[in-house]
Structures are given as C-alpha cells and as structure tokens.
Amino acid sequence: MKRREIFAGNWKMYKTCPEAENTIKSLVEGLGDIGTKEVVVFSPSPYAKTCVETAKNSPIAIGMQNMYFEDEGAFTGEVSPIMVKDCGCKYILIGHSERRHVFGESDLDVNKKIKSALKHNLSPMVCIGELLEEREKGTTNEVIKRQMDGAFDGISSQEALKIVIAYEPVWAIGTGKVATPEIAEEVHALVRKLIAEKYDQATADIMPILYGGSVKPDNISGLFAKENIDGVLVGGASLDAGSFLSIINV
Ligand code: PGA
Numbered sequence: 001m002k003r004r005e006i007f008a009g010n011w012k013m014y015k016t017c018p019e020a021e022n023t024i025k026s027l028v029e030g031l032g033d034i035g036t037k038e039v040v041v042f043s044p045s046p047y048a049k050t051c052v053e054t055a056k057n058s059p060i061a062i063g064m065q066n067m068y069f070e071d072e073g074a075f076t077g078e079v080s081p082i083m084v085k086d087c088g089c090k091y092i093l094i095g096h097s098e099r100r101h102v103f104g105e106s107d108l109d110v111n112k113k114i115k116s117a118l119k120h121n122l123s124p125m126v127c128i129g130e131l132l133e134e135r136e137k138g139t140t141n142e143v144i145k146r147q148m149d150g151a152f153d154g155i156s157s158q159e160a161l162k163i164v165i166a167y168e169p170v171w172a173i174g175t176g177k178v179a180t181p182e183i184a185e186e187v188h189a190l191v192r193k194l195i196a197e198k199y200d201q202a203t204a205d206i207m208p209i210l211y212g213g214s215v216k217p218d219n220i221s222g223l224f225a226k227e228n229i230d231g232v233l234v235g236g237a238s239l240d241a242g243s244f245l246s247i248i249n250v
Contacts, residue, residue: 004208006164006231007248008040008125009238010065010093020047024054026241031248034059038231039248040125041238042093045079052088063091063125066099069109069116081120092122095151097129097170107150114151118159125164125233126151127212128191132171141190148194157199165191165209166233172213174235181222181229184211188228217246224250 015023020043031039042063043051051062064087068078084092094117095110110126117124128147130140144167152160167187172179188209196204211223212233223229238244 003206003230004038004164005036006038006040006208006210007244008042008063008091008166008210008231008233009244010042010096010212010233010235011044011239012065012098012235013044014239015044015047017047017050020044021050021054023239023241024051024060027060027244028055028058030241030245031059034248037248040091042091042125045087048084048087048089061090062087063089063093063123065093065096067092067094067113067117069112071116081116081122084122085120090123091125092117094124094126095147096127097168097173100127101131101170107147110147110151111153114155114163118155118162123162123164125166125210127166127168127233129168129170129173129213135169135171140187144187144190145194148191148198152195152198157203160195160199160203161206163207165207166212167191167209168212168233170213174214176214178214178216178219178223179211181226184223185226185228188226192228215247217243220247220250 039060040063042065045064048064064084067081067084068075072080094113099105114124130143134143169179191209192204195207208230210231210233211229215232215234216237
C-alpha cells in the first residue's frame with residue numbers, strides 16, 4: 001500500500017520575514033521533480049501569508065505551528081482556525097512537544113484543537129512522543145497510547161483519514177540524538193496498530209506517520225527506508241533550504 005509521503009519543516013520561533021521569504025524562494029527553486037512527495041513548511045504565524053504567497057504555484061504547502069480551538073473571542077494573543085485559513089494555510093501543527101511541555105498543553109487541548117481544525121477544513125499534523133524519563137522507565141508504549149487515545153477521542157474514521165501523525169520522541173528534539181530507525185519503526189508500528197484497533201486496518205494503512213527529532217541529511221535514508229515511516233518533521237535542519245532539500249531528495 002503506497003501512502004502519502006510528507007516532508008515537513010518546523011521553523012519554530014526563528015527567522016525574520018525577509019529570511020522566511022528567501023528560504024521559501026530557495027526551496028521553490030531547488031525542489032525539482034519530487035514526484036508524489038509532499039512538502040509542508042510550518043512558518044511562524046506572522047510570516048505565514050508571505051510564505052503562502054511566495055510558495056504559490058509550487059508543491060509547497062504552508063502551515064502554522066499552533067492555534068487556539070475557539071473560532072473567535074476574548075483570547076488575547078491567540079490565533080484562531082479562521083485566521084489560519086485566512087492566511088492561506090492548509091496545515092496546522094497540533095500538540096508539538098514544546099507546546100505540551102513548555103506551554104502546558106494537555107491531551108484534551110490537543111483533542112479540541114484537532115476537532116476545531118477539522119471543522120475548518122485544515123489538515124492537522126498531530127505530534128506525540130515520550131520524554132526521556134518515560135523511555136528509561138519503560139513506559140513509552142503507555143504514553144503513546146494515552147496521547148493517541150486523547151487525540152482521537154470522538155473523531156470519526158472519516159475524520160481520522162485527514163490527520164497526519166508525527167512521532168517525535170522528546171529526547172530527540174533539538175538534541176542531535178536521533179532515534180535509531182529501529183526505535184522509531186517500533187513506535188510507528190504501534191501507532192498504526194492503535195489506529196487499526198480504534199478504526200480498522202484500512203484506515204491504519206492509509207494514515208501517514210512521520211518521524212521527527214534531530215532529522216538531518218545524513219540520517220534520513222535509514223529512517224525513510226522503514227516500512228512505517230512515511231516522512232519526517234524536521235526542525236533545525238529545515239531552517240536552511242539546502243539541508244531541507246537534501247532531506248526531501250532522499
Ligand atoms: P529538530 O526538531 O529536528 O530540531 O530536532 C524537530 C521538531 O521539533 O519538530
């Protein structure tokens with residue numbers, strides 16, 4: 001079964017607006033024929049519209065890194081799904097580990113954001129992953145199950161088909177300590193099994209599951225070769241167009 005292959009970059013809180021524009025330009029120029037591969041850039045919210053305009057007529061889709069689940073209201077500093085759509089974004093990153101662990105987002109927040117994104121026809125890319133202490137205690141599978149149960153609570157199988165999962169072990173994010181392809185594959189297979197149990201095998205077979213955490217041009221090929229790894233979510237190495245392009249061209 002051929003699943004969608006997605007290469008996503010998460011720029012976090014980096015770059016100025018001209019830098020964002022120039023990086024998208026370099027990506028557009030450097031992409032070449034990527035076949036059926038999909039490329040997504042999660043830009044900082046204030047630059048999303050510029051990135052959308054710069055990526056117009058190219059295979060690059062733009063997303064934002066976070067949003068609130070309400071449509072509007074007195075929520076100072078938040079961005080609504082309507083605003084994300086207004087900027088021309090197709091994707092929304094939900095439950096990134098920095099949102100969960102720096103800003104205290106819960107599994108329930110993640111679930112509400114997914115439902116809100118689906119309601120507004122945005123594609124949610126949902127991040128899950130265990131902390132180092134959870135891996136060392138041997139509770140990785142429980143953590144993944146809890147996060148998956150929370151994220152997909154009340155989501156129909158039709159809706160689930162619109163969701164992309166990104167497995168990002170927290171100990172691998174920004175640390176240079178990439179998970180081995182074997183460790184990543186084990187969790188990806190578990191995620192697919194959980195989807196099959198909640199919905200059915202067909203839904204599980206279609207869902208793209210990406211790996212994230214210290215992905216670099218020199219470790220992409222081992223990861224991407226694994227059966228259940230359908231692409232990657234790249235932080236640091238996506239800031240530079242050249243290194244992101246070599247990852248995409250794996
Ligand atoms: P990293 O970040 O590639 O810099 O480890 C990944 C992420 O946070 O999505």
